[in-house]
Amino acid sequence: MTDPKILPALLAGGWEALDFEPFRDGIEVHWLRRSDPQVALLRYAPGARVPLHRHAGLETILVLDGAQSDDRGTYGKGDLVLNPAGSQHRVWSKGGCVVLLQWEKPVEFLR
Secondary structure, eight states, X not given: OOSOOOOTTGGGTGGGGSOOEEEETTEEEEEEEOSSSEEEEEEXXXXXXXXXXXXXXXXXXXXXXXXXXXXXXXXXXXXXEEEOTTOEEEEEOSSOEEEEEEESSOEEEOO
């Protein structure tokens, strides 16, 4: 991709008009970039969970709507989380959320 992709007003709900597809149980994805680094919007249904996993590279998360939790805390709209290579955690969303994610490298699921 050589042309920039512009997604206006993401924090104001600009993501709502995008098409999402199934990704994991209770989680849908809108891919922005499928090759490394991968970039996507993830939409979590209330109660959706991601099992324990380890990051082989940096993971960057920006919460666009709702709240996402992991083993260290809960992050709301506008919060930015940087999970360095070697870190591990479980992820869930009690009430549902939408996040912008970038993974430098694929994750390794531990359970």
